Amino acid sequence: MIDRLIEKIEKTHAPIVVGLDPMMNYIPEHIQQKAFAEYGETLEGAAEAIWQFNKEIVDNTFDLIPAVKPQIAMYEQFGIPGMQAYKKTVDYCHEKGLVVIGDIKRGDIGSTSAAYAAGHIGRVNVGSKTYTPIGEDFVTVNPYLGTDGVKPFVDVCKEEKKGLFILVKTSNSSSGEFQDRLIDGKPLYELVGEKVAEWGADCMGSRYSYIGAVVGATYPEMGKVLRKIMPKSFILVPGYGAQGGKGADLVHFFNEDGLGAIVNSSRGIIAAYKQEAYAKFGEAHFAEASRAAVEAMVEDIDSALQNRK
Amino acid sequence: MIDRLIEKIEKTHAPIVVGLDPMMNYIPEHIQQKAFAEYGETLEGAAEAIWQFNKEIVDNTFDLIPAVKPQIAMYEQFGIPGMQAYKKTVDYCHEKGLVVIGDIKRGDIGSTSAAYAAGHIGRVNVGSKTYTPIGEDFVTVNPYLGTDGVKPFVDVCKEEKKGLFILVKTSNSSSGEFQDRLIDGKPLYELVGEKVAEWGADCMGSRYSYIGAVVGATYPEMGKVLRKIMPKSFILVPGYGAQGGKGADLVHFFNEDGLGAIVNSSRGIIAAYKQEAYAKFGEAHFAEASRAAVEAMVEDIDSALQNRK
Numbered sequence: 075m076i077d078r079l080i081e082k083i084e085k086t087h088a089p090i091v092v093g094l095d096p097m098m099n100y101i102p103e104h105i106q107q108k109a110f111a112e113y114g115e116t117l118e119g120a121a122e123a124i125w126q127f128n129k130e131i132v133d134n135t136f137d138l139i140p141a142v143k144p145q146i147a148m149y150e151q152f153g154i155p156g157m158q159a160y161k162k163t164v165d166y167c168h169e170k171g172l173v174v175i176g177d178i179k180r181g182d183i184g185s186t187s188a189a190y191a192a193g194h195i196g197r198v199n200v201g202s203k204t205y206t207p208i209g210e211d212f213v214t215v216n217p218y219l220g221t222d223g224v225k226p227f228v229d230v231c232k233e234e235k236k237g238l239f240i241l242v243k244t245s246n247s248s249s250g251e252f253q254d255r256l257i258d259g260k261p262l263y264e265l266v267g268e269k270v271a272e273w274g275a276d277c278m279g280s281r282y283s284y285i286g287a288v289v290g291a292t293y294p295e296m297g298k299v300l301r302k303i304m305p306k307s308f309i310l311v312p313g314y315g316a317q318g319g320k321g322a323d324l325v326h327f328f329n330e331d332g333l334g335a336i337v338n339s340s341r342g343i344i345a346a347y348k349q350e351a352y353a354k355f356g357e358a359h360f361a362e363a364s365r366a367a368v369e370a371m372v373e374d375i376d377s378a379l380q381n382r383k
Numbered sequence: 384m385i386d387r388l389i390e391k392i393e394k395t396h397a398p399i400v401v402g403l404d405p406m407m408n409y410i411p412e413h414i415q416q417k418a419f420a421e422y423g424e425t426l427e428g429a430a431e432a433i434w435q436f437n438k439e440i441v442d443n444t445f446d447l448i449p450a451v452k453p454q455i456a457m458y459e460q461f462g463i464p465g466m467q468a469y470k471k472t473v474d475y476c477h478e479k480g481l482v483v484i485g486d487i488k489r490g491d492i493g494s495t496s497a498a499y500a501a502g503h504i505g506r507v508n509v510g511s512k513t514y515t516p517i518g519e520d521f522v523t524v525n526p527y528l529g530t531d532g533v534k535p536f537v538d539v540c541k542e543e544k545k546g547l548f549i550l551v552k553t554s555n556s557s558s559g560e561f562q563d564r565l566i567d568g569k570p571l572y573e574l575v576g577e578k579v580a581e582w583g584a585d586c587m588g589s590r591y592s593y594i595g596a597v598v599g600a601t602y603p604e605m606g607k608v609l610r611k612i613m614p615k616s617f618i619l620v621p622g623y624g625a626q627g628g629k630g631a632d633l634v635h636f637f638n639e640d641g642l643g644a645i646v647n648s649s650r651g652i653i654a655a656y657k658q659e660a661y662a663k664f665g666e667a668h669f670a671e672a673s674r675a676a677v678e679a680m681v682e683d684i685d686s687a688l689q690n691r692k
Contacts, residue, residue: 097494098508106510115510147495151502152509153516157466179491181525183555185406186456193460199407200461201415201424207462216490218527219553220560244528246492251529251578252571257564262571266561 082140093340121155176210188226237284245290245313315342321378391449402649430464485519497535546593554599554622624651630687
């Protein structure tokens with residue numbers, strides 16, 4: 075799957091991923107009203123609004139991008155109907171040829187991590203039958219429990235040719251509280267980064283490992299260090315745009331081959347129509363605003379990478 | 384909710400929680416066959432088997448115990464039908480008067496943690512209506528992202544009178560890989576424990592804070608230290624029984640008042656019928672074996688606590 079992601083990045087010239095984090099206040103009024111008219115102001119109605127919103131954004135951007143990253147919390151908060159909208163989104167993005175990174179940040183002890191891995195990126199057996207319950211291509215994983223919490227995910231990736239992005243240094247402002255603390259003179263995130271490189275060493279695609287890392291765009295200096303610690307790991311970089319990261323901050327997340335990183339933007343793309351720069355599209359054409367925002371983001375990162383050389 | 388949990392612990396004299404982690408190989412053949420006859424060998428069939436298994440265990444133990452802890456991964460692995468079985472289990476345990484601790488180990492940055500919190504222990508708005516999508520009483524939370532990942536859960540607890548158990552020192556064998564690393568001479572788990580005490584300080588029930596911690600039974604010495612660092616936090620203690628913890632190991636997780644800890648057993652209770660000690664019940668009476676295992680566990684912990692005095 076890492077090879078497919080790279081192939082798609084090279085084809086689109088867009089090392090970016092669109093974060094499908096459909097908060098209700100991003101969803102235009104007309105979509106909400108239509109969904110509520112059909113399903114009432116219910117969890118099903120909310121799920122339908124999310125799904126229609128996602129579909130229109132995907133329809134307007136899929137040819138420009140390699141991947142999407144649905145944030146499962148935004149679906150899970152609406153209970154079972156929300157989870158159905160998540161699954162529908164994953165399936166639809168696959169139909170459109172996109173790589174799907176499930177932002178699930180799961181992590182537990184052995185057999186429990188194995189269950190998460192089976193459900194999200196693997197298969198489960200029921201009697202004599204086998205099913206793919208959710209079916210993302212990559213998922214994000216929390217490393218706090220150590221190797222035996224991560225290993226079951228790695229094992230499933232090996233079998234299924236899927237991949238992981240393991241939280242190393244997150245984009246939020248208090249991420250340093252534990253992640254930056256010094257251990258033998260090195261911050262915890264560096265130790266986690268070393269482990270990611272170790273876990274990923276025997277999980278190589280043709281150029282990169284399918285065991286990647288999450289490092290926030292909001293910490294470019296740390297990104298530079300982590301890039302060197304994990305030379306063969308793809309880095310998923312959240313925090314671009316709305317959280318403050320800019321293209322110029324991001325060049326050091328990439329290797330000299332122009333690969334090795336994929337930058338996520340959620341709000342900056344899916345709620346672009348709310349920004350002054352894209353206000354001309356109006357709420358009715360919100361997905362065209364998203365398309366324009368994708369083009370601007372690709373251009374921003376591309377020119378930053380060009381200027382680096 | 385912490386007051387209700389304490390009240391139930393005092394009433395049952397059982398500081399224990401039954402872990403509803405229904406792995407398929409724990410579920411007796413006759414339950415699987417009945418579910419598959421009705422729903423086929425499908426995800427729905429697996430979910431039905433889980434639900435019937437849980438129901439029988441709850442029916443046979445609810446009067447002896449204060450709380451249950453469903454492990455969401457074991458449901459989530461069966462996709463949407465699995466999540467429906469999870470929700471059904473939560474609701475049924477509430478009908479039976481049990482406190483429900485959702486073992487979800489979620490944790491993300493601000494607005495995303497807020498979405499998880501709303502979905503699991505809070506409420507969501509849809510238009511003019513408000514819903515409780517899942518409705519556990521407590522959930523487990525992963526602290527790796529720091530205060531702004533945990534705070535949204537705490538805020539929802541304050542509003543809704545719910546509670547948390549934050550991962551401090553997990554029961555698995557490689558938990559030390561990051562959690563035990565020394566920072567200014569102190570292991571990371573102690574720093575996290577200090578934060579739990581701090582987060583919980585203004586979240587007091589009548590005797591204990593509703594912001595608790597998870598500390599594995601497999602690390603009794605660390606439990607002793609953490610008990611002192613977080614004197615007002617309830618400790619959820621996994622790892623009893625099948626993972627190796629014994630009653631005598633657990634006394635230092637409790638305060639002098641005999642409270643402050645709640646010990647989880649999953650496999651040891653729900654798959655008791657597979658142990659030699661309970662083999663006499665047979666697979667057909669698996670839930671009676673679970674009841675006997677609960678009684679033995681309560682007795683084991685009680686006598687350990689008595690001998691301490």
